Amino acid sequence: MFHPLPLYIGLRYTRAKRRNHFISFISGTSMVGITLGIVALIVVLSVMNGFHKEIQQRILSMASHATLTDPYGGGMQDWVTTLDRVRTHADVVGAAPFVEVQGMLVNSSFVSGALIRGILPAEEDQVADLRREMVSGSVDDLVDGEFNIILGRDLAAFLGVGPGDKVTVVTPQVSATPVGIMPRLKRFTVSGIFAVGMADYDRNAAFIHLRDGAKLLNLGDAVSGVRIKLTDMWQAPRLAREIAYDLGGTYRLIDWTQVHNNFFSALAMEKRMMGIILFLIVAVAAFNIVSTLVMVVTDKQSDIAVLRTLGLSPGRVMATFMVQGTMIGLIGTLLGMVAGVILAWNVEPAVGAIESLFGVHFLDPSIYYINELPSDVRLSDVLSIGGGAFLMSVLATLYPAWRAARTQPAEALRYE
Incomplete structure (x- = not known):
């Protein structure tokens, strides 16, 4: 025993x-x-x-870890300098400028709201995987002055368009004409289709060239903000505060945990x-x-x-x-x-x-x-x-x- x-x-x-x-x-x-x-x-x-x-x-393949914008809702005029300062931070992997607007896309009798984002294709690769998500066409087809647009797969299906077709982009900005105030319209050529596998992007997002977007929104040389990719996305709240402090609190900086918090x-x-x-x-x-x-x-x-x-x-x-x-x-x-x-x-x-x-x-x-x-x-x-x-x-x-x-x-x- x-x-x-x-x-x-x-x-x-x-x-x-x-x-x-x-x-x-x-x-x-x-x-x-x-x-x-x-x-x-x-x-x-x-x-x-x-x-x-x-x-x-899937969300973070298209969303940036942190986003730098003007606190008063205007455009960023000195974005080139700001971009260089952000990139010098030790925990920043990449940064890219963007313009963004909620608009409408029209094809014949089909109308759909969409988030339209203007990007620089070469710079966008640093903060998002749009190039990897392309189903047809290429991100490089977004060329300044050609007014090409890339649509989400579900959005293109709803509008009934494909590569080579035309869509009309309608923005909230208005223009004064002899017949009165009219919304700003511009015809774009569909140059590509992407599919992330999430309705938030595939059904509601479209991409154009940064300069085409600035012309559409009448921003001149300004941009809506700067998107940032960090070394550790789980430390985004802390790193975002550090970057904002380094910039002297001039801009509003929000991280992905705030955007998708709910x-x-x-x-x-x-x-x-x-x-x-x-x-x-x-x-x-x-x-x-x-x-x-x-x-x-x-x-x-x-x-x-x-x-x-x-x-x-x-x-x-x-x-x-x-x-x-x-x-x-x-x-x-x-x-x-x-x-x-x-x-x-x-x-x-x-x-x-x-x-x-x-x-x-x-x-x-x-x-x-x-x-x-x-x-x-x-x-x-x-x-x-x-x-x-x-x-x-x-x-x-x-x-x-x-x-x-x-x-x-x-x-x-x-x-x-």
């Missing part, structure tokens, strides 16, 4: 074949419940992590709430250990009484039954963590097999941002889920073990 004695007896109770098979069934059910709950949690949170990461990458906050809240809801599955399974141990304590009344008469203290009796319940939780937790990680790593083939078997399609690309299930297994999530489940299992053993410790030998052996 090895020591400590409570560990030896608790493990023996766990291994031994019980006379009451119903107790064994409840114990096995608790273990399986913990395992399945942990598997569900790990897989769901890993898929949500992958989904959030995919959406984030969206990413909603995703984070969704993940937290889903984790809490699914953790209730683990909680139910863990607290089945209570009923299991209560029945075990009742079944082992005479054994407990004999141990007490032999000098085993109430504390060691309590530890004995805590060991038994803890082993159920530990085995269920370890099995759940291993199975959950394996399934999370292979969730896409598993979902594909289910779709083929039942003839269904879970992710419609016309509704969702993605048409597959990306998975991002994070060690922190796996450890926190496993640790929480194991802790809950240990807590579930306290009351039955306390009841066992309060067993009175004389009462338990009265009818033996």
